[in-house]
Amino acid sequence: MEKKLQTCLASIREKTDFKPEVALILGSGLGDYADGIQIETTVDYTEIEGFPVSTVTGHKGRFVFGYVGDVPVVIMQGRVHYYEGYPMSDVVLPTRLMGLLGAKKLLLTNAAGGINENFRPGDFMMLTDHIATGVPSPLIGPNLDDLGPRFPDMSEVYSHRIQDVIRNAASECEIDLKEGVYVQLTGPNYETPAEVRMCKIWGGDAVGMSTACEAMAARHMGMEIGGISCITNLAAGISKEKLDHKEVQETADRVSKDFKRLVTKIIETI
Ligand code: 6GU
Numbered sequence: 645m646e647k648k649l650q651t652c653l654a655s656i657r658e659k660t661d662f663k664p665e666v667a668l669i670l671g672s673g674l675g676d677y678a679d680g681i682q683i684e685t686t687v688d689y690t691e692i693e694g695f696p697v698s699t700v701t702g703h704k705g706r707f708v709f710g711y712v713g714d715v716p717v718v719i720m721q722g723r724v725h726y727y728e729g730y731p732m733s734d735v736v737l738p739t740r741l742m743g744l745l746g747a748k749k750l751l752l753t754n755a756a757g758g759i760n761e762n763f764r765p766g767d768f769m770m771l772t773d774h775i776a777t778g779v780p781s782p783l784i785g786p787n788l789d790d791l792g793p794r795f796p797d798m799s800e801v802y803s804h805r806i807q808d809v810i811r812n813a814a815s816e817c818e819i820d821l822k823e824g825v826y827v828q829l830t831g832p833n834y835e836t837p838a839e840v841r842m843c844k845i846w847g848g849d850a851v852g853m854s855t856a857c858e859a860m861a862a863r864h865m866g867m868e869i870g871g872i873s874c875i876t877n878l879a880a881g882i883s884k885e886k887l888d889h890k891e892v893q894e895t896a897d898r899v900s901k902d903f904k905r906l907v908t909k910i911i912e913t914i
Pocket of ligand 1: 755756757758829831833834835851852853876877878879880887892
C-alpha cells in the first residue's frame with residue numbers, strides 16, 4: 645500500500661477502531677449534516693499525519709464516526725479540492741482511507757451548477773454518470789495493486805442498485821429528484837458560457853469541482869457508489885446572473901432540511 649495511505653490509516657486506527665459500513669462525503673454548504681447524527685467519535689484532519697487539510701472557508705475538516713439509524717457511518721465533513729493545489733493522489737486519499745476503514749458503500753454529495761434547462765437552484769440531482777475528462781485521473785501513476793486493477797471498468801460508477809435506493813428515498817420524502825450527468829472541471833474559476841455550452845454538448849447536466857475523481861478512486865477499489873448534487877445555482881450563460889460563492893452557500897442552507905431528510909432515508913435503506 646502507498647506509504648501515506650498506510651500512515652494515515654494507522655494514525656486513525658490509533659484513535660478509533662470504529663468500522664463504518666457507509667462512507668459519506670459532504671459537499672460545500674452541506675457539512676451541517678454530520679452535526680445531527682448520533683456521533684461516536686470525531687477525528688480532525690489536522691490530527692492525521694500527512695492528511696490534506698482544506699483551505700476553503702465553509703469547509704470544516706474532520707471525520708465524523710457514528711450512526712444514522714442503525715447504520716455505522718464515517719462522514720467527511722469537508723473535503724479537499726484539486727484546485728487547492730494538492731496532487732490528485734492527495735485529493736482522493738480521504739476517500740481511499742474510508743474504504744480501507746471498512747466502508748463498502750459511498751455516498752458522494754456536492755454543490756454544482758445547473759446546465760440542464762429544467763434545473764432550478766435548490767434542486768437535487770442524482771448522478772447517473774459523470775464526465776471526468778476535465779481533470780487528471782486520480783489513478784495516474786503506479787497502480788496501487790492492493791486496492792484495485794490497473795485498468796478499472798467504469799461502466800457503472802454510480803451503482804444502479806443505489807440509484808434505485810436514492811429514487812425511492814426521494815419519493816418517500818416527497819422530493820422532486822432530478823437525474824443527470826455530472827461534469828468535473830478543475831475550477832476554482834467558474835466556467836465561461838462557452839465552456840458551459842461545451843459541457844452541455846458533451847452530455848452534462850451539472851458542473852462542479854469535486855466528486856468524479858473521488859468516484860473513480862472509490863470504484864477502483866470496488867466500492868459501491870451513489871451521488872447527489874445540490875444544484876446551488878445555474879451555470880454561466882444558463883442564467884444571466886453573475887456567479888458568486890455566496891449563492892452556493894445560501895442555496896445549500898435553504899435546502900439543508902430536505903437534504904438531511906433525503907440523505908438519512910438513503911443511508912437507512914442503502
Ligand atoms: Cl457553475 N461550476 C462549477 N465548476 N462548480 C460549481 C458551480 C459551477 N456552481 C457550484 N459549484
